Every structure is written in C-alpha cells, then in structure tokens.
Amino acid sequence: MTKKGLENSSTKVVPKGNVIIATRVGIGNSAVNLIDVAINQDLTGVIIDTSKIDPFFLVWYLHLPRVLMLFELFSRGTTIKGIPKKHLQELYVPLPPLPEQKKIAEILSTIDKAIEKTDALIHHYQQLKNALMQRLFTEGIGHTRFKPSPLGQIPAEWDVVKIGDIIEFAQYGLSIKMYDEGQYPIVKMDSIINGKVMPVNLKYVDLDEETFNKFKLEKGDVLVNRTNSYELVGKTGIFMLEGDYVFASYLIRLRPKEDIIDSAFLTYYLILSQDRLRQIATRGVSQANINATNLKKFLVPLPPLEEQKKIAQILMTIDNKIEAEMKTKEELEKLKQGMMDKLLTGKVRVKVGEESG
Structure with missing residues (x-):
C-alpha cells in the first residue's frame, strides 16, 4: 500500500516488533510482526514497551487456552463477533x-x-x-515386460480381476442401537484412520452369540466405508486388532481369500483407488453410497501372492x-x-x- 493510500484509508500501520491480534475474524490469533504492517479493522495492533515485555513472550501468553477462552467470552456481535478494545486493555499479563x-x-x-x-x-x-x-x-x-489392461499398463505376469473373485464374501455391518458401554465394541466409519482400523471413537453393543459370531471381525478383514460424504465414501482400512469387535452398518466387510490376495495389498490398492471407488457410488443430496454388488465388480490388479506381500511390506x-x-x-x-x-x-x-x- 502506498503512503497516499494509507492517508486516505482507515488502515493503520503497526511498526515492526510489536504484536497483532485478530479481534474480529479468527478471534484470538496473534503474532509478532517482523516488518511494518498495515492492518484493517479485523486486527488490532498492540504497541508494546519493549523495556518491560518481550513481544514473543506476549504472543505465547496469548496462545494459552485459558486466554483464548477469555477472548471468546469477551467477543460481542451477532453476524461478525469482535472483541471491544477496552476488554483487550483490561487483560492481565504476568511480567517476569x-x-x-x-x-x-x-x-x-x-x-x-x-x-x-x-x-x-x-x-x-x-x-x-x-x-x-x-x-x-x-x-x-x-518387471521388464508390460502389457495393456483395463487398468492401464501392468506387468505382463499380472492379472486383472474383480474383487468378487478374490474374496470369500462381502457383508454389510450391524444396524443396531449403540451405547457408551456394553458387551462388544463396534467399529464405525470414523474408526478407520490412515488405512487401519483403530480402537478409537468406539461405541458398544449387546448381542446374542449367533449375531456376534456373524459380525465378529477377524484379523485381515478389509472394511470399506460405503456411506459417507462424496469426498470420504470408499475410505478403506484393514482390521488387525486383538479382541472381539463387530462393525456398523455404514461399512462393508471384505474377507479376502488368503491363498489369492494379501489383505494389506488389497487395502493399499483401494486407498490408492478412492477416486475410482467414488465413481461407482450413487450420489444423494448430502451423501454417497457404494453397494456391495458394485464393489464386487470393482477391478484390481493381481500380482503373484509373494509379490503382493513384498509391495505391502514396502508400504x-x-x-x-x-x-x-x-x-x-x-x-x-x-x-x-x-x-x-x-x-x-x-x-x-x-x-x-x-x-x-
């Protein structure tokens, strides 16, 4: 901004080495300005006495959770909230x-x-x-020899198969009321993190023995999120946890045939192919859905089992x-x-x- 522009606007310049605080948008964010900075009405410049307080110390103090909570309490307004300057001036800061x-x-x-x-x-x-x-x-x-395939160029020794040809079954999860405590932990779509089923965000269900055995997860099962936002549908993770777990209805459980496909290899390939998985999803107003029938038709490469395991191990x-x-x-x-x-x-x-x- 030019000097003339500054003179004709409400913008103010904060000399370098002071502290700028967001007092409207992004309330509570603060930083030391290392150069002279022109600010608008969303920001407040705090000109400090450097003989008494270090600007970096002040910024660290302003980042304390309790101070950020005070900023929220101080904020006023309906559409756009802001912190009145008088409240900012009343904030106590320790001074070692x-x-x-x-x-x-x-x-x-x-x-x-x-x-x-x-x-x-x-x-x-x-x-x-x-x-x-x-x-x-x-x-x-x-590999040194390659061939064209429905998935593009692949090694000559590889095949391309449908998921349905390499799994024992595809199964929808339980549609049942969940509780904070109960007999069995139930895996939900938000338990899939970075390609793995993690023991987080769990709920619990009480089941009879027959239902439990039908939905009990086994190590090596691959879970695919069948219903979610379009961006997240198809999210995939492998189950490798110890203990008795079952899985919820928004997930499809794939049970790979161990003598044909490595579970980790399949999981990694489905993670890589999430864009393609979205293409087989049916889109609704706010959610998309992948059904088991279409998932079983989904094409995947099939290297020799030993090579699958080597690829999975590298990843x-x-x-x-x-x-x-x-x-x-x-x-x-x-x-x-x-x-x-x-x-x-x-x-x-x-x-x-x-x-x-």
Missing part, C-alpha cells in the same frame, strides 16, 4: 523479568521448531508413500515411519502445552544468566 521472558519464549520456540521439523518429515514420508504406491501398483517389483515400512513421527509430534504437542502452562503462569521459574550456573 525481561531476560526470563525472553528465555521462556526461546524454550517454547525451540519446541515449536521441533514440531515443524516433525511435520516436514511426516509430509516427506507421505509424499514418498504416494509416489511408491503409484509406481508399485503399475510397475510392480523388478507398511513407510507407514511405520509416518506413525512414529506422528507419535513424536503428539508427544511434542503435549510437552509444549505442559511447558506453556508451567512457564507462562509462573508455576515453574526459568533461571537466566549467572543464576543458572
């Missing part, structure tokens, strides 16, 4: 000595940088996995790396929240300079 403030901000920023590096690693492995899936499911491992190795980094990120997030609560409230003091020796 300036060197301690800087040290606290440095500690928290170090954790944040570790989280960013972990995020970058997760992204790298996900990109690598996507590239490997594209290559392995079209080129296989070590599982990458998945293990992703899961390890995600766990590291989760631990770092917990550490950050814990350190914020302790350091920014004075529960734990930070020694600086000679005092730390």
